[in-house]
Amino acid sequence: MLLTAAETREVEARAIAGGLSAKAMMEAAGEAAASFILRTMSPCPAAVLCGPGNNGGDGFVVARKLKEAGWPVRLALLGARASLKGDAALMASFFDGAAEPLAPGVLDGAGVIVDALFGTGLARPVDGAAKAMIEAANAHAAPAIAIDIPSGVDADAGAVLGAAIEAAATITYITRKPGHLLFPGRALCGAVEVAGIGVEAQHVAAQRPMTFENHPALFAAQWPRLDWRTHKYRRGAAAVVSGPRWRTGAARLAATAALRAGAGLVTMLSPADAADENAAHLTAVMIREADDAAAIAAALADPRFTAALIGPGAGVSDETRARTLAILSSGAGAILDADALTSFEGEPEALFARLRRDDVLTPHAGEFARLFPAEAAAPGGRLSAARAAAARAGAVIVLKGADTVIAAPDGRAAVNTNAPFDLATAGSGDVLAGIIAGRRAAGMAGFEAALAGVFLHGVCGQIAGPGQIAEDLAPALARAIAALVSPPAAAGRPSSPA
Known part of the structure; x- marks a missing residue:
């Protein structure tokens, strides 16, 4: 604390x-x-x-x-x-x-x-x-x-x-x-x-x-434990909205991260003319054509979808706004990043009125200032600003940076300290949004999913080390999660026979 x-x-x-x-x-x-x-x-x-x-x-x-x-x-x-x-x-x-x-x-x-x-x-x-x-x-x-x-x-x-x-x-x-x-x-x-x-x-x-350093102790109680009853739908399903053709990479980074972070299955909701582009790069992530907000709403009518992410590569437009609102009208928990946030610049209340307390917004400083100009300009620094923004929006805020702040609408907040500066690379934030989506899909509440996502993102950055690029982060999730959920072997325990 x-x-x-x-x-x-x-x-x-x-x-x-x-x-x-x-x-x-x-x-x-x-x-x-x-x-x-x-x-x-x-x-x-x-x-x-x-x-x-x-x-x-x-x-x-x-x-x-x-x-x-x-x-x-x-x-x-x-x-x-x-x-x-x-x-x-x-x-x-x-x-x-x-x-x-x-x-x-x-x-x-x-x-x-x-x-x-x-x-x-x-x-x-x-x-x-x-x-x-x-x-x-x-x-x-x-x-x-x-x-x-x-x-x-x-x-x-x-x-x-x-x-x-x-x-x-x-x-x-x-x-x-x-x-x-x-x-x-x-x-x-x-x-x-x-x-x-x-x-x-x-x-x-x-x-x-109400203020903490981000640490697994804050989210461990909500981390789902797998057992013999586990199957892919029990682990939750995430949807990731793809950007248009030639701008699909960011969503693929997020989708792969969501799957590796623990979602049982992930579906890319892709414009029809970008489906081949996504299919050429994805294997475990499924693809479904969805050209507009109505198609996204139809896909998310399936109650098995427990989380949906939009923003990476989406483009700043009225159509992105409509797609975002379609997600917020569904039963899936929303993770809103990048262009999904900037698309509401000048009219943030249209977004805030639809948010739910477990939805997660993941702005960097520039996106935060566009969506929350008063909070960004107020004295008190990043912690105070993120906390005020979460209260105003009625949702979880992940204010990204070297000292990422995670704030809940009830006033709880945590400062993350494990992220190496190497994470300052293109696409890193898309991976973070995907990790949070994966944990949200798996059943964690918004604040705890965000805490877990930010912490795991930092561990992945440590594993990937200097020279890392965004594509290195999702593969590191297996080691990062294993370090959290797999206790060290008991001292003196005999090894398994070869």
């Missing part, structure tokens, strides 16, 4: 009401950061950069602990020591060293920089002396260890507020925050370690978090 900055404060307040003191939490936070430095680095001069709030109080604890361990420590403070308040002032009083003014000179000779300037509560761009200090720290050769989150990173959105520390490692508390997973913040955190500060699990659980 991930907690926003506000949720973290609520959890801490709950823990304090339960008897844990704020002083004890600050001491534990500083102790955890100091412990990380002491166990991962050789003794060296440390420069501790402290801000005027609680993050700075954590920094005073770190400085004290490092000094007690025999490390040379210089501490620089933004503002006057006498201006510190509450527990930060208390921790400053326990540190018997000087607090220098915050200036780049404190970094002279430093072997490690401790970033305790601003924590998760930062809400405005960094400027002045703090910005100059951050820029100097980033230019310095010594590694920076950030407390809670690199100073300058928005804890909820991952955005850089003016300037941000480029940390080698970040020590955070209770749980990670969305800004640790969302770019560019994720690229600035380095290795992230979560430390306990005495807050009991019950206080976290009482918060009822």
Whole structure:
């Protein structure tokens, strides 16, 4: 789970009401950061950069602990020591060293920089002396260890507020925050370690978090298990709408992925004049001629179709709109990608009025902005935008990118972290839409099918490795799924006879 900055404060307040003191939490936070430095680095001069709030109080604890361990420590403070308040002032009083003014000179000779300037509560761009200090720290050769989150990173959105520390490692508390997973913040955190500060699990659980890192634990309960009763129709049937002649490749990528992702059978709904083109490339995927929305509606009248995908290579047109609405009038779960989304630019409510809560929309940033211009322009970043879009559309949103966000209309959201950058290649998104369609056809609810699809897509990218093209991804699904559903062989189990 991930907690926003506000949720973290609520959890801490709950823990304090339960008897844990704020002083004890600050001491534990500083102790955890100091412990990380002491166990991962050789003794060296440390420069501790402290801000005027609680993050700075954590920094005073770190400085004290490092000094007690025999490390040379210089501490620089933004503002006057006498201006510190509450527990930060208390921790400053326990540190018997000087607090220098915050200036780049404190970094002279430093072997490690401790970033305790601003924590998760930062809400405005960094400027002045703090910005100059951050820029100097980033230019310095010594590694920076950030407390809670690199100073300058928005804890909820991952955005850089003016300037941000480029940390080698970040020590955070209770749980990670969305800004640790969302770019560019994720690229600035380095290795992230979560430390306990005495807050009991019950206080976290009482918060009822709605934001998560995408992981199989989120969708495993809905993954259908195969048994002796399984047959192809029991596994679900998916339909994929093909683009016109000479533009059929994207739909074939999606159809093949849907079949490999777990649909029992997949049918390509192809224009008649493109049927031969599709047939020349497809074997296990069946082909049915469907030249218009009425033909698609007729095909999907078969209740055995449990999912239908349109968008890859479809073209932006009124006909694509009509075909999309035909899918939404059927009993099949809809997966809408690419041109199926852009075809509703300027009239998104015509689409939203027909969507169902388990339908899945898979826009990249440009398509998202065309369909959800207000949400895309609003402050708050990708997580907030995807969540707002899902609520408005009443369906699942997969906002694609290096940090793909999956959002459900009930407010649940997850950030995906396993996708290699090699997936940035033509056709990769078509494969993703197909994987989601396959999982939706197999019986998973929209949100869980999207979570599974995005996660498996990332695993396929890892398997395919550098130099991959979209055609490499669907064949990797067998290994990706096997890693999820097939436990390792028991140790010591005798091998089967040859």
